[in-house]
Amino acid sequence: MNPMNPMNSEPNIQDMTRITCDPPRPQPDNGEPRPVLEVRNVTRTYAGEPPVRALRGVSFAVRPGELVAVVGPSGSGKTTLLHLMGTLDRPSTGTVRITGCDVAAMSDRQLAALRATQIGFVFQQFFLSEHSTLVDNVADGLLYTGIRSADRRAQALNALGLVGLADRPDARPTQLSGGQRQRVAIARALVGRPSIVLADEPTGNLDSATGASIMELLGALHDAGVTIVVITHDRSLADRLPRRIEMLDGCIIADTASVMPAQAISVPVDSANAVPADDSRFRPGRQP
Numbered sequence: 001m002n003p004m005n006p007m008n009s010e011p012n013i014q015d016m017t018r019i020t021c022d023p024p025r026p027q028p029d030n031g032e033p034r035p036v037l038e039v040r041n042v043t044r045t046y047a048g049e050p051p052v053r054a055l056r057g058v059s060f061a062v063r064p065g066e067l068v069a070v071v072g073p074s075g076s077g078k079t080t081l082l083h084l085m086g087t088l089d090r091p092s093t094g095t096v097r098i099t100g101c102d103v104a105a106m107s108d109r110q111l112a113a114l115r116a117t118q119i120g121f122v123f124q125q126f127f128l129s130e131h132s133t134l135v136d137n138v139a140d141g142l143l144y145t146g147i148r149s150a151d152r153r154a155q156a157l158n159a160l161g162l163v164g165l166a167d168r169p170d171a172r173p174t175q176l177s178g179g180q181r182q183r184v185a186i187a188r189a190l191v192g193r194p195s196i197v198l199a200d201e202p203t204g205n206l207d208s209a210t211g212a213s214i215m216e217l218l219g220a221l222h223d224a225g226v227t228i229v230v231i232t233h234d235r236s237l238a239d240r241l242p243r244r245i246e247m248l249d250g251c252i253i254a255d256t257a258s259v260m261p262a263q264a265i266s267v268p269v270d271s272a273n274a275v276p277a278d279d280s281r282f283r284p285g286r287q288p
């Protein structure tokens with residue numbers, strides 16, 4: 001599979017029905033919901049002369065409904081970490097669990113099915129099909145879920161509404177601004193109601209005002225219950241998010257979750273395009 005375009009993976013629908021955690025992990029007895037994502041003692045070393053130790057033992061968990069920023073200088077391991085969280089790559093050592101399932105125990109086809117149903121991706125480069133309409137681009141996010149074409153389109157229209165583009169379903173990406181393109185990519189990530197949305201520098205190709213509006217949209221989606229991990233270089237944007245994980249040289253050097261309860265701070269939402277906080281069209285999907 002091409003890690004740059006995970007939408008191109010083609011899981012067999014039957015694989016999805018076989019995604020089970022064996023043995024099932026018990027619910028934590030402290031009353032907290034089971035994490036959507038768990039990363040434990042994870043390392044990733046790229047082969048080469050010399051080998052690159054991109055991650056050197058990273059651990060954290062993301063609970064349902066959290067909005068987490070991952071920050072750090074270039075080369076600190078952020079994208080490597082996102083690929084592992086998104087099951088686009090496997091750790092050298094350590095454990096990654098998505099909705100309680102240990103990805104090490106899963107075949108490539110099962111992982112593709114897990115991605116199609118549980119994880120939404122947003123990338124700096126948008127990865128939209130220029131020749132397709134907005135609604136078809138978003139509906140592509142449901143291609144491997146077994147949902148009928150007419151229903152895919154209806155759900156795609158809903159998702160476009162969540163990002164403020166419901167009135168332009170038949171436009172093409174070339175007719176949009178960069179910020180609007182990224183909104184379409186976010187709608188595509190959301191349309192399958194994934195358990196978690198992973199975004200790698202979603203504001204990296206945008207001017208600062210447009211980038212701020214995209215982060216406000218992510219904040220509004222968070223308020224509506226979506227679980228999001230977002231990598232950003234922009235510290236001023238990250239500082240406004242409820243939780244920050246700071247990376248340096250393949251290690252986590254700070255995680256505000258240890259000093260601040262999740263959702264203690266909410267991102268102000270003043271964009272007319274952003275989803276209202278009480279929007280009943282979106283609720284976190286498929287939480288275990």
Ligand SMILES: Nc1ncnc2c1ncn2[C@@H]1O[C@H](COP(=O)(O)OP(=O)(O)OP(=O)(O)O)[C@@H](O)[C@H]1O
Nearest residue numbers: 046047052054072073074075076077078079080081
């Ligand atoms: N496929 C690869 N093969 C070899 N080395 C790699 C590969 N991908 C990343 N690296 C190296 O791993 C380290 C971490 O890279 P990574 O892309 O995760 O950093 P990053 O924090 O996302 O950086 P940036 O902010 O520039 O995107 C870097 O030293 C990088 O050169």
Ligand SMILES: [Mg+2]
Nearest residue numbers: 078079080200
């Ligand atoms: Mg990167």
